[in-house]
Amino acid sequence: MKGLLFKGWLDLKYRFWMFFIVDIIFGVGSSMMLKNGNFLDLRWIGFYLGIFLSSIPLRNMLFDEKAKWNLYQLVLPVHKKDILCMQYFIGIGSLVLACIGYGIGFEAGSLIAGEIVWNDLNAIGLVIQQIFFLATILMVIEFPMIFFLGQKRGRKFIVILNGCVAGIFIVAVLNGYTLLPYDLPYRKWIMAGFLIIAWILSYKISFQLFHLGRD
């Protein structure tokens, strides 16, 4: 398992470093936006980054398929659940790194502007919630569907899924809807609980599909 996690870390470092540079740039840009506008406008940043980052696990699987690592790892003395854990590690790890990058970029932007405003944390928190929530919805559905449909049809499904989720989000925001009211007590804990349950369920379903195995 440790060996696969190390390989997963190398995947994030070497294949997706540009994604994290983009997060930092968006962070800097967001702080500029915040100086001139409402921090709710940052939802669009969170929306874009959520969709953008949700593609990392699938892209990584495609890289692995091209390198034939997806076959080679099956001859190693690792359990299928470890192989799957590594994929989820890449998904969750990429979100964590993205949020750290975004936060660094945001504060760096604030420093460039000459001030750090404590409301920045509210703004960063809003975007991070957006990123995690949207990317989680997409990833927890994408993983099991890739194992259910296979890589080729899975990719087509993901494009359609992203389009649908993006459409729903745009309509909801333009009409002033939110998933949970901002003044809901324990809002963050409810969202955190939802994310954890979603990831666990997704993993369990993916494992059953991976274990049953499409050739």
Added chain:
Amino acid sequence: MKNAIELKSVSKRFPGFEIKNMTFSLPSGCILGLIGKNGAGKSTTIHLIMNMLRKDQGCIKVLGKNNEEHFEQVKEDIGVVLDEPGFPEFITIDKVNKIMRNIYRNWEEDRYYELVKQLELPRGKKQFKDYSKGMKMKLAIAVALSHQAKLLILDEPTSGLDPVVRDQLLDIFYEFTRKEGHSILISSHIVGDLERLCDYIAYIDDGRLKIFEEKDQLLQQYGLLKCSIEELQELDECAIKGIRKYTYGVEALVDKRRIPQGYQTDIVTLEEILVFLAKGQKGVRI
């Protein structure tokens, strides 16, 4: 343990292709060569043995254990080289070591770097994507030989390698089997390598096992008969395994046990056996 690998009536169906009733065993301490045309099913057989593909029927045992139950533990003792080495493009020699020492319980770092040096692989920052085909294969072989494996499964391991390195590797593989209980299953198109190395030969054609025999027995059993078509037609059809027609006669691969005494046959190489078997009996009866 009696057999390193056992396949019993293994079948696997794909659209347009089928592995049917594959049955053979690799005795412990021996080397088995898998030969066959492109697309015959050699790599598929290896994938079935390693449980990379789910079989439809039959039973496969590797190192005495069923390959579907707790196979991860058995894989500790199996070194595998696939026909296309599957390392990520950014990998280097040192990163492979870091990954594999955290995967294999018996990873031998000293042995790995000794093989890296012996096979002249580049240390430092050169990435896998910049390796030649031969270097990629050599890295896969170095990994397969660096964790105290008892069984090597090699799918075209010498493909793309120059003759000097091939010779070096064949010596390494041969030395591997000198240790008690060490076995090798090797598939290759370079029949000369198999003829030099193997104790047993399995010939696969169109998903079916056509021949499974000791190599020496095979070379003794078959001979090359040069005669006219009329003379050939006098022979038992079952004795004729393949024909090559010329303007003034035919050359036929024959089972020496099934032809009458008095027919003079030439010594045949493993490569010639394969070529003739692939050609089959077309045109025996005019």
